[in-house]
Amino acid sequence: MTLLELRNVTKRFGDFIAVDSVSIEIKAGEFFTLLGPSGCGKTTLLRMIAGFDAPDGGQILLDGEDIVDLPPEKRPFHTVFQSYALFPHMTVADNIGFPLKMSSKTLGEIKTRVAETLEEVELSQFADRYPHELSGGQKQRVAFARGLINQPRLLLLDEPLGALDEKLRENMQRELINLQAEAGVTFIYVTHAQNEALALSHRIAVMNQGRIEQIDEPSKIYNFPVNRFVADFVGKINMLEALVIEVSLLHLKLKVEGLGEVAVPAKDRIKVNDRGVFAVRPERVRIVPQTVATNTGFQLSGKIKDFLYTGDVTTYIIELSNSTQIEALLPNSVPGHTKPFEVGDAVAVSWEEQSAQFFPD
Ligand SMILES: Nc1ncnc2c1ncn2[C@@H]1O[C@H](COP(=O)(O)OP(=O)(O)OP(=O)(O)O)[C@@H](O)[C@H]1O
Numbered sequence: 001m002t003l004l005e006l007r008n009v010t011k012r013f014g015d016f017i018a019v020d021s022v023s024i025e026i027k028a029g030e031f032f033t034l035l036g037p038s039g040c041g042k043t044t045l046l047r048m049i050a051g052f053d054a055p056d057g058g059q060i061l062l063d064g065e066d067i068v069d070l071p072p073e074k075r076p077f078h079t080v081f082q083s084y085a086l087f088p089h090m091t092v093a094d095n096i097g098f099p100l101k102m103s104s105k106t107l108g109e110i111k112t113r114v115a116e117t118l119e120e121v122e123l124s125q126f127a128d129r130y131p132h133e134l135s136g137g138q139k140q141r142v143a144f145a146r147g148l149i150n151q152p153r154l155l156l157l158d159e160p161l162g163a164l165d166e167k168l169r170e171n172m173q174r175e176l177i178n179l180q181a182e183a184g185v186t187f188i189y190v191t192h193a194q195n196e197a198l199a200l201s202h203r204i205a206v207m208n209q210g211r212i213e214q215i216d217e218p219s220k221i222y223n224f225p226v227n228r229f230v231a232d233f234v235g236k237i238n239m240l241e242a243l244v245i246e247v248s249l250l251h252l253k254l255k256v257e258g259l260g261e262v263a264v265p266a267k268d269r270i271k272v273n274d275r276g277v278f279a280v281r282p283e284r285v286r287i288v289p290q291t292v293a294t295n296t297g298f299q300l301s302g303k304i305k306d307f308l309y310t311g312d313v314t315t316y317i318i319e320l321s322n323s324t325q326i327e328a329l330l331p332n333s334v335p336g337h338t339k340p341f342e343v344g345d346a347v348a349v350s351w352e353e354q355s356a357q358f359f360p361d
């Protein structure tokens, strides 16, 4: 069931179009993420949904009714910002209960709901502390609790984990997933961190320069990006300029800069002489020592030029004889082995045809 629908929503600042005819349908109970680089219009879009800014064009519908003229406080939404926005002179319990006080609930009701909510976010023992006596993660949890206490139809979150360090972010990501599932509240989550979007969301809208590039489930966004921008922005990917030289039912034959002729799976609406990029993700690239390379099938020879060891995985940079570079990612799953290859090792590089893609310009 659609909760919120955006129809061709547009926002201009002078001549500049910050949000360009965006259309999205968000289902009740969904964890929906707006993902895109800095300045692409995520916050601007969120502010229009919240009602802080009015769109210059388009419609925002809640349960099918246009709410563009409804002021923010009349919308059954709550917004959580990166900066927590807690009241410094109020205790944790008073901060969380504040929205209820505003909606003139009785003291007894407030007390019960605050106690329940504190439990939900595992902050019961911090009820009487002040914000300055809390860690960043705890403060953010108070902000979530305050956002959820009025049981809004929609919780809008703008980079809420932006200020936290990586380890804490990961913990909070798991908590957010659980919190959202338990509270059953629809989330619209804004982030420019692609790994966070992939980890949290039911669906992601990838934005670029005010427009939506793709709306899909995380695995579709990662494995089947619709264009070069999405492929490049979400996850790492090897990309090389390419020209289409042959089109058949199942394959495209490409002339790829630095690789020569390479086959990739067929794609709609591609013609001979189209230009674009050949792309393959590093984890899909296989490397084997040159000595064990077979002569059958597609492979390229090169040398290990450099590597980046990050504990769980190692990313190798392989330089082919014509100095083209390819990245390959290998899991470090063998105990005791830090890395199977050294700089200078002669290797053979290959990938499955289905792992590669062509994106037209
Ligand atoms: N009040 C304003 N007046 C003029 N330009 C604005 C205003 N607010 C935003 N912009 C511009 O609109 C564009 C989109 O801004 P927005 O804040 O929505 O980006 P964002 O995607 O949230 O970026 P970030 O990830 O850095 O927060 C930017 O180029 C920004 O400079």
Ligand SMILES: [Mg+2]
Residues within 6 Å of the ligand: 042, 043, 044
């Ligand atoms: Mg922003």
